[in-house]
Amino acid sequence: ATRREVEPVLLPGGVSDEEVEEDALYWRLFVAVTLPRRAIRVLDSMARSMRAVSYGGMQRRRPSRGAVAYDAVRWTAPENMHITLKFLGDVHQDDLPLLKEELDEVAGDSARLMLELGSNGCFPGERTPRILWTGMDGDLRRMSSLATRLDGAMVRCGFPAERREFQPHVTVGRVRSGTQQRVLAAIGQRWLEARASGGGNDVGVPVERMVLMRSRLHHNRPTRYERLYEVGLG
Numbered sequence: 001a002t003r004r005e006v007e008p009v010l011l012p013g014g015v016s017d018e019e020v021e022e023d024a025l026y027w028r029l030f031v032a033v034t035l036p037r038r039a040i041r042v043l044d045s046m047a048r049s050m051r052a053v054s055y056g057g058m059q060r061r062r063p064s065r066g067a068v069a070y071d072a073v074r075w076t077a078p079e080n081m082h083i084t085l086k087f088l089g090d091v092h093q094d095d096l097p098l099l100k101e102e103l104d105e106v107a108g109d110s111a112r113l114m115l116e117l118g119s120n121g122c123f124p125g126e127r128t129p130r131i132l133w134t135g136m137d138g139d140l141r142r143m144s145s146l147a148t149r150l151d152g153a154m155v156r157c158g159f160p161a162e163r164r165e166f167q168p169h170v171t172v173g174r175v176r177s178g179t180q181q182r183v184l185a186a187i188g189q190r191w192l193e194a195r196a197s198g199g200g201n202d203v204g205v206p207v208e209r210m211v212l213m214r215s216r217l218h219h220n221r222p223t224r225y226e227r228l229y230e231v232g233l234g
Contacts, residue, residue, distance in 0.1 A: 026090040028215040029228075031103070031150060032082040035170065039117055039203050040078050043134060043172050046120075046194045047075045050132075050173070053190045054183070072183055073132065073173040080225050083136070083168050085210060086150050088159055095157070099212065100229050102153040107210055107231040110146050113139040115168065115205040120195040126188035128181075132173040134195065136205065143168055143207060146233075150210070208233055 035043075054073040091099070115138035122129035136143070147166040155161050175187060212229040 026092055028217065029088040029091045029099075030213050030215065031085045031088070031154075032211050032213050033085060033168075033205075033207050033209075034211055035081050035083070035205060039205050040081050042117060042203050043081055043170060044078045046134075046191075047073075047172055049194055050075075050187070050190060053186050054173075054175075072179040073175050073187065074222075075173045076171060077222065080223075081170050081172070082211075082213070082225075083170055083205075085147050086154055086159075086162070088154065096228070098157055099154075100231075102157055103150075103210055103212060103229065103231050106146075106149050106153050107233050110149060110233045111142065112206065112208045112233045113142045113146075115139065115143060115207060117195075117203040117205065120191050121169070122188045122191060126192060127185045129184060129188040129191065130175050131171055132175070132187070132191045133169040133171050136168040138205070140168070146207070 050073065051071060055071045088099075115136040118135035118137040120132070120134050123131040123133065144166050147162075147168075151162050151166075173191075175184065179187075209230050209232045211227055214226040214228055216224045216226060218224075
């Protein structure tokens with residue numbers, strides 16, 4: 001398996017170390033599969049097409065301007081779109097070498113595979129959506145096996161085992177709390193229709209490597225992701 005240490009630089013739009021309010025010793029980490037440009041373009045295009053429905057679904061009163069409308073959905077930035085294989089949570093920096101060793105072992109025992117963008121879905125449901133996601137088709141059996149092997153390796157490192165069945169997907173948007181019910185229902189219905197009407201059929205998502213990512217949190221800015229380590233499959 002090919003391995004690559006990644007210079008820890010934030011993806012576009014990131015914030016400086018001084019602006020991030022986190023414990024310097026503990027990093028919020030997850031393991032992911034990144035997406036090809038075509039898949040990102042299709043997902044971002046669907047998100048943009050949704051704004052006619054989602055914008056204005058939330059209103060906030062400002063003293064000088066009265067009620068101000070804004071988007072009821074926090075859309076995932078294109079550069080942040082990914083498939084999560086395993087969320088690790090807060091990890092001490094001293095544990096990074098062990099994580100990389102386990103990732104190397106899992107990657108060496110795993111063959112590359114091909115997925116495709118699938119249908120859209122809402123969690124928990126169409127009429128009360130909170131998460132807007134796009135699922136995957138293709139070689140789901142081998143993708144599930146990869147996730148299972150990774151989960152087992154992370155359990156050996158002391159992380160809790162996954163309790164839910166692995167379902168590969170991309171989170172494209174998160175609906176803000178307080179959104180009006182009629183807007184919620186409209187967003188859910190439109191999102192389920194967006195994949196069929198948005199084109200982009202047979203959009204391949206090659207799974208060729210795993211990426212260890214750091215999630216950078218900030219009170220006043222969107223979450224940004226930083227690539228720490230990449231390892232190729234096979």
